[in-house]
Amino acid sequence: MLMRRRKPLLALLIGCCLLTFAVTGYAATKAAYEEADQSWAAPALKAWLDLGWLQGYLDGTIKPEQPVTRAEMISLMNRAFELTDSAPLSFQDVTTNDWFYTDIAKAVEEGYISGEDGALKPEQFITREEAALMLASIVHLELPREKAPPFQDKDLILEANRGAIATLAEKGIIKGYPDGTFRPTEPVTRASAVVMIDTLLRSGIVNRTYSAPGTYGLESVVETAYGNVTLKAADITLRYMHIKGNLIIEGGSGDYHLIHVIVDGHTIIQGDGSPAVHLSNASLHEALVQTEEGAAMNVDGETAVGQLTADSPLTLNLSDEAVIKHLELNAKADVNGHGTIEHATLNDGAQWSTFETMPDLIDGPYNSAWIWTQ
DSSP states (O other), X not given: OOOOOOOOOOOOOOTTSOOBOOXXXXXXXXXXXXXXXXXXXXXXXXXXXXXXXXXXXXXXXXXXTSBOBHHHXXXXXXXXXXXXXXXXXXXXXXXXXXXXXXXXXXXXXXXXXXOXXXXXXXXXXXXXXXXXXHHHHHTTOOOOTTOOOSSTTGGGSOGGGHHHHHHHHHTTSSOOOTTSOOOTTSBOBHHHHHHHHHHHHHSGGGOEEEOSSEEESOSSSOEEEOSOXXXXXXXXXXXXXXXXXXXXXXXXXEEEEEEEEEEEEEEEEEESSOEEEEEESOEEEEEEEEESSOEEEEEESSOEEEEEEESSOEEEEEOTTOEXXXXXXXXXXXXXXXOEESOEEEOTTOTTEEESSOOSOEESTTTTOEEEOO
């Protein structure tokens, strides 16, 4: 199967033969935990049960050694990577009545699957080779064809897929058997599928580090970064990027532009120097400024920041449409512009901070020790 490269709770329980994911509030049965505890993959299986990601059969078991279909593997991956966007489908063997229709649409939109001759074969058991290629594609691994897998039966692997399997093996994501083989055509079991995906999520592969000035991200299509993103150099622009983990800015003095960037985790501005961070139509869940010499933050367009905490001096410039839900100051700040600050907390160190536009609410031990510059 060829796949194009691009950029985890609801599923239907079909009869007694489908492994599905839990809806919010699902509690795994005692039988599921007992079965997981007996498996070679016990740590990963129990972790997924704890998260509510893994639900078993009607009798409460999970049958870890049962093979998974291509559709089931796709569903596992979609849930683990929290995919939500869908693409139109034209596969002749996938209809809107199929339980897996939405999952296939998400995988196509993400770009880690494609069919052959108009067919996807969703109910066919997935092989170890096919699963490895999906894992490599969803995290955009470089796949040099000249790299040979370290397995005795590497000649049984399609030449076009050898780079993916070699890279995943090199990084410890996939492993062979004690006899040195990979057995690419063998089906993937439920336990193996969970372990492969879980290992990928916990690896450094999903983290990114940018160490040189430049522009990163696509021109207009949002790219997903599943782990943490670290900026180790100044004069970097990130654009059209959804960061599922944390964004760490530690490149020192210079400019950092975040254009149409969403950060689900923490945005941490730290290190030496006095960086200037420019936000344009961005969305930050929580940001923290901890630099040696202070920092500047210019917030433009329809940018929203849930929590902004400044432990070092901050110059904050807000456009009219910008929104800061909670600004917590532990150091002096100069806040300019007419954007909205719904709640400001002034702690020790923030005395005589200035505000051009009054926050909707000011509290904290120094809630009256500030200057309105209007």
